[in-house]
Amino acid sequence: MTRIQRRLHAVMLLMVLVILLAACGKKPEGMVKVTRSSLYTLVSMTVVTNDEAKAQQAIENAYKELERLEQLLNFYADDSELSEINRNAGVKPVKVSPEAFEVIEKAAFTSEMTEGAFDVTIGPLVKLWDFKKGVIPEKAAIAESLKRVGYKNIVLDKPAGTVYLKNSGSQMDLGGILKGYAADKATHILKKNGFLSGIVTVGGEVRTFGTKPDGTPWIVGIQNPRQKDQSDEVVATIAVSDKALSTSGDYIRFFEKDGSRYHHLLNPRTGYPADQCGSVTIVAEDGVTADGFAKIFVLGPEKGLQIAKKAGFDALFIDCNGKILMSEGLQGKIRLQKH
Template identity: 40%
Template sequence: MRKFIIGILILSIIPLYGCAYKRDTEPISKTEYMLGTICTITLYDDKPESVIDKAFNRVKQIEDKMSVNKSGTELDAIAEGSGKKYVKVSDDTFYVLEKGKYYSQQSGGSFDITVGPLVKLWGIGTDHARLPEYKEIQAKRALVNYKDLLLDKKNKKVMLARTGMSLDLGGIAKGYAADEAARVLKENGVKHAIINLGGNVLALNSNPQGKPWKIGVQDPFQSRGNVVASLEVTNKTVVTSGIYERYFKKDGKIYHHILNPFTGYPMDNNLASVTLITNTSINADAMTKNAFYLGINKGLDYINSISGLQGIFITKDKKVYITKGLKDNFKIIDSDYKLMN
């Protein structure tokens, strides 16, 4: 099943390095399987591979504390103490929980990091994915409420107010890991790099020739490497959530991993993917889910209301909508798709 998961966790953003410029230094790249997806870090400076190892070690530290795919994590301890006691956590975990609760509140609950009971019930992306009974979904949905996540900032302690609650940081921890990997690279003198943690890409500065990086936006209906459009970015993160990243089929219907906390079922609208472009990956990671829930019109309004944030919406009928700030550095390269604004 592991190979299957890797196959469908396609990279939502593909760096288009191409041959547009000559490199003074050949890039070095390394790929690891972390955070439930394929992660690649590529350096374009004259640095040893050990620098990449340092960045991946930092990602692994975060994974070991917050992954739902591992046992004995801090999230497990919080779930075990739900309804009973506060649990001391690391600075990393507390920071992500604090950010997660903020964005859960900002979204009005459409992004909710206490969605753990529903995620586990559906099991999408695992070998026990299934369509739960309505009664099961409603019972688990009742346990989802970010307001019941209690944070003691002074002592770095956390508690879930009701027994049976649990956390899922799959919608935000990967963004934090990308930001931290970038910090490690910078501290080791890296000037030009691409960090690609599945659907979370962070482009460090410009390319070695001082020009913007060209990033390919993944076709949500095709295998990895098939792109819809190209996007030019400098020192930005590009984060995508799509319905074809993790899913299963039942009686001809696709059930994807982006769950609606209000209904307990996968979000059901005309969107196939949402991509956000901004400065910090953890912020973009959380906000993609709210933008997805809001849909095209309200989603565009939401993105436009936040300074420094840009977005791309791709619909199931292959229409593409972008925010105005992308007008000059976004280009459709697949004629099956139509830019609508």
């Protein structure tokens, strides 16, 4: 299986788990689901309803909002607002849209709360690593890029609506928080259109609202980061309603060289992939929180669980040996699978 196939498989597995587990039992109402590509990943939106025409229109509106966010905040597009900020690093503040300011403000807050485990200015390192070609950057190049990484160089002026990077050469990459933010926006649109229950998945981010048609919580599966075959794809499930989940793991985008695994979850302090665990799943009130804080993967279970407790959300870690560690709030809510 190629790297791209692994990534698509992981995303599709998540969607299948969410929808199939949700669909167990007799449904007093129908569910309308639309899946398509957006934000450079697979997105699925499901609402509980018998009015398919109304649901299709609401879902279409939600997808249009995701397309707009992609245009505004694309790290690789020269004409995005994010690229305009990055081009003007060390030069001048840039006036941005309310949405861009909001998500960047959330990113800066998350960077601070995770003590830099999530650092939105990781852009120079992201561009340095090429996981498609599987090439390890030179140590000197990593060291040079690290000089331009540092979230404390972000200056936000809310009254003026501007964003400024003080350090010349700095680059923000919102890829570690944008999907969760987008899931929140899509959910808001679906609810605004009158739908009380459903699920939005954006890549590995899950945003639930309301309940299944039978009134019970949605069931979401947590993937095994060291899966051996189809019998052990899922290590646990959790029942949730009006919650967001995000999983970061070293098993989706990676290459192996000389017996070592190099994955896309980079430690902003070292410039290299973190090696403290296999995956972490965050359960929070909203997608932007779950997505951003999932980067405590970098810190490992002990420190990561401390931050989760301090910030007020729940986390489940699977360490490098497959051991599961979770915050107190998940005790009794997680159903471990027998293999």
